Amino acid sequence: MQISKNHRASNEATEQSIKPKQSYWPIVLAASLTLTLIGVILMSHPIIFWIGVAFVIVSFVGWGIERR
């Protein structure tokens, strides 16, 4: 019984360790890129473009320093 319990615990630990980890940086970076391009289309409001660029930079940094 003890062995079976240990075996199950070891499997569960393995499952946890190999499960894909979530991250919100991919969607944030993609949205930032889109905002930047919308800014290119709406060049009469360049602020949108620059906000997009700022978010792209933040997303790159956030992605880079995210702990995996």
Add this chain to the structure above:
Amino acid sequence: MATRTITEGVSIARRRRLSETYIGDWLMTTDHKKLGIMYMVTGFFFFLVGGVDALLIRTQLAQPNGKVLSPDVYNQIFTMHAITMIFLFVMPMLTGLGNYIVPLMIGARDMAFPRLNAFGYWVVLFGGLFLTSSFLFGAAPNVGWFAYAPLTELSGAGTTSCGNAVLCTPGPNMDFWALGILMLGISSIAGSINFVVTILKLRAPGMTINRMPLFTWMTLITAFLLLFSLPSVSMASILILLDRHLGTHFYVAGFGGDPLLWQHLFWSFGHPEVYILILPAFGIISEVLPVFSRKPIFGYTFIAWSGVAIGFLSFTVWAHHMFAVGLPLVAQAFFATSTTLIAIPTAVKIFNWLGTTWGGKLSFKPPMLFALGFIAMFLIGGLNGAALAIVPFDYQVTDTYFVVAHLHYVLFGGTVFGIFAGIFYWFPKITGKLLNERLAQVQFWLMLIGVNLTFFPMHILGLLGMPRRIYTYPDKLGWNEMNLIATIGAFTLGVAILVFIWNFVVTLRSGEAAGTDPWDAFTLEWDTESPPKPYNFLEIPTVRSRRPFYDKKNPETADWKSMTH
């Protein structure tokens, strides 16, 4: 006891993180299977959008002097139909199937770069919405999917405005095109890098290159094609944006630019793109046929390496789209020869697929029906493509409906049939349920009839001189009947897709449970639960032949005992 009560109280009070909610889980996922599903759902959504565009086009052309759409809206609709179907339906759908299936097929737990994978998906979604939102501004791309310069310049050559026989694109329509294509290109490059690294580095022990499933082979070749072809269209897009907004003249002859530069840059992407759209479908067919013929694939090595040959040759044929611009004779001879040559590895594949079915115990389940439909329809598309390689014939039919017929036999008769073969084959793996077989048969026959009703008459229309992309046509040119038949065919295809949607919904709600291996399949993706656990394989399998799951189920007659590959 007191301690335990306090702990429970704390856990109840804690707000759930975003990642722990149902929606948050999908928004933040990096699991290749969820991303694969998201790609496919997104692709199918855009298939419906592009399909509505197609029905509007066919309604406009059903009768002479049609006035269902205005000319400008018509231009936007036919352009967006092509962009949507190519970049927002076929590519995401095939990427989705690859995302879901390839890691399972090769015995991997995920893609090599899961976050990059998620990024690629979100860029496709946002890029698609960005492109489609152009309708809201009344400024959807209206220049055809290949957007020839200098018609796409902001103003005419040497002038500051359009009009008076100076053709250009003053609105943001072309900006949407160029920026949208750039975005989708970024997604494709991210996805391609991921596929290449995953397939080359994460295969299960024993799965040598020559034991890889053919769908994986074709996905790998497609990824390389994307990596090598996308830079040219990206550069073309950047140059046109510079022309339009920063005063350069890369494509304006009057200022020393060259309009043909656009055509060379575009088609050196555009023709490999055709193979990017069809090679994964070749892979799907190469998986489906052996399972439903109860035989190993005939000529595995030839199928795999003919894919490689097609990949290489696809970079040598681009100027066959440009015969009519007046290429030098030697260039015409070269591109006519290379275009004819590429038919050889394609024919090798068809020969091997037929060889696979020869003498097999055929089972006409829905994936097999669509695979056989694919072979028949793609063969027509391939043959009329070979006809277009003959320069004098190409002169006669260039920019006519004959070309429209050819590309739709390849992309609808070929790719879309291949995609449905893949959907019906892997749906049980993805959902654990079997799509209704009777409804699938109804859909198949409607599609087979619809595709021929729609696109076969276009050959005749092209030979009769009907130009592609015309808004309407006068009566008494002999085009009326063929156009009406094509429109009836298009609506038949629409009904077929509605049957599929009905089948999909009914199956998800109350479909028959599939079990883990409903087709008695051969490859590793079926050696998991349906749907698989997030980590795919707790223990990575060891591979000893090209049919590892068959070996596992049939140890007495395992392939590795009798074959040396």
